[in-house]
Every structure is written in structure tokens, then in C-alpha cells.
Amino acid sequence: MSTIRMRISPAGDVLDVKALIRHPMESGNREDKSTGEKIPADFIQKLMVSVNGENVMDGNLSEAVSKNPYLNIKVPGKKGDEVTIAWTSNTGESDEATQAA
Amino acid sequence: MQTKRRVFLKGSLAASAAGLAVGAGLLTPRAVLAAAADWPEAAFDSEGMETAMDELFGAHEAADSGDVSVKAPDIAENGAVVPVTVESGIADADKIAIFVSKNPTPLVASFDLSGANPFVSTRIRMGETDNVTGVVHAGGKLYKASKEVKVTIGGCGG
Numbered sequence: 581m582s583t584i585r586m587r588i589s590p591a592g593d594v595l596d597v598k599a600l601i602r603h604p605m606e607s608g609n610r611e612d613k614s615t616g617e618k619i620p621a622d623f624i625q626k627l628m629v630s631v632n633g634e635n636v637m638d639g640n641l642s643e644a645v646s647k648n649p650y651l652n653i654k655v656p657g658k659k660g661d662e663v664t665i666a667w668t669s670n671t672g673e674s675d676e677a678t679q680a681a
Numbered sequence: 682m683q684t685k686r687r688v689f690l691k692g693s694l695a696a697s698a699a700g701l702a703v704g705a706g707l708l709t710p711r712a713v714l715a716a717a718a719d720w721p722e723a724a725f726d727s728e729g730m731e732t733a734m735d736e737l738f739g740a741h742e743a744a745d746s747g748d749v750s751v752k753a754p755d756i757a758e759n760g761a762v763v764p765v766t767v768e769s770g771i772a773d774a775d776k777i778a779i780f781v782s783k784n785p786t787p788l789v790a791s792f793d794l795s796g797a798n799p800f801v802s803t804r805i806r807m808g809e810t811d812n813v814t815g816v817v818h819a820g821g822k823l824y825k826a827s828k829e830v831k832v833t834i835g836g837c838g839g
Contacts, residue, residue, distance in 0.1 A: 594798065607806075609785075625720045626719075626720055629797065631796070634796065635795055635796075636794070636795055636796035636797040637792055637793065637794055637795065637796070637797035638719075638792070638793040638795070639790060639791070639792045639793075639801075640720050640721055640725070640790060640791045640792070640793075641789075641790045642725045642786065642788060642789055642790060643806075644781065644784055644786070644788075644789040644790075644805055644806045644807075645789060645790055645803060645804070645805055645806070646761060646762045646763075646803075646804040646805060646806055646836075647761070647762075649803065649804070650764075650802075650803055650804045651801070651802070651803050652766075652800075652801070652802035652803070653792075653797055653798070653800060653801055653802075654797065654798035654800045655796065655797045655798070656796050656797070656798075
């Protein structure tokens, strides 16, 4: 199951995109209380947004973005256009989802 | 890219997409190499807001602007989840960044716009009561606006 959930509302020539990504966004500052060891950093760094394959926004995130990142953006497009959101993390993991408006 | 710190590799680790070996477990968080080549690591690592802006934009002089709006709650009970919206009415805005000056590394996120509207709403972590600053890059200049958020419980440590 994808880690990315999207809700897209077309309004004229703009698509209001609300995305929720399931990710721990570990800062690397937290300790595992049972072992006392630091939990290694694991957070999304790049967030790429495209409409019909055209890149419209590149996000650069840090560990100061909350767990399970929420993002609301407004991109050019109309009903039926396909919005793709892809992310990669500092650990090299990635995911991608595409949804029609 | 190289790190002068000693890097312990734990177990066998696959190379990341960028072809860089990434250690796990024993690395200090900042020693982990960026998986994405163009992630502005130096800006995110900067411990002062001016340095972070210099690294990200090549300048830190930003004019206070009524055309930049930062929306955030007056009081955030939980610093781990603070909703923030940065919006700009400035034409040709090509970059938006969110800073929290007292966080250990002030740059929270930056967004390169290549068609998307200058509007970003997300949720961020704040260590203590502080200003959230939205910076917009447009036409080679920087514009900013800030909003103070009182944080009851900080959201950076554990």
C-alpha cells in the first residue's frame, strides 16, 4: 500500500492538492527508552510533485517536518489531469503515487 | 561528497539511489549522506538562520513584506505538530522556505516552484516559543514575514 494519500480538488485552472504521507520522520535525536540508544535519523528529504509528467514543485524537507508529513499545495491543472507525488528519504527509500484530479 | 568523521558501517548496506553508501545505527544523524543529490545539505545543516539563508539563497537580507503571509496558531500545545501556511502574492516567486530560528537547525523546508502556486501548507516541529518565518525568493530578491507561536511542549527531542 502506498504511503501517499492524496485528495485533489479542481478549482478553475488550479488543483488544490492535499497529501498525507505515512512516514516516521525520525529526527535522530530521540532515544529508544528501552535500550537508551539513539534512534537513527530517517526522514523524507525530497518531495517531487508533477502534473501530467511535468515537474511543478520540488520540496526539500528536514527532520523538523512533523511525523506523517501533511502538505497542501496549489498546482496548475484541471479536472482529469494526473498528479504525481514522489518522495525519497535520507536512508534511500522512496515511494510514488499518481492520482487523477 | 566526503565526510571527515569516522563512519562505522553496520552490517552490509546497499548503496542508495545516489550511489552513496549510507550507514545506519551508529552514525550521528547529520553524518548520513543525502540520498538526493540536490538536497541543500549545507543549508539544512546550518545552525544559524542567517547562515542557512546564505546557503540556500546566497543572501540573508530579506525585506519584510505584506505580500508574504505566514499562518500559524498563536499557541501550539504540542511543538511536534504545528500547522504552518506560507503564501505569497509576489509575481515570479520561485522559492519558498520555512524557518524556525531557535530550532537546532533553523531551515525546516524549502520548495522550488516550477509551475506550482506560491502556497505551501504543512506541519512542522518547534522546540520552543519562537517565530516561524516564511521567506520567498522572487526576481532575485528575498521577502519575508514572521508569526510568533507560543509552544507549550517542545517537539524536537524525545
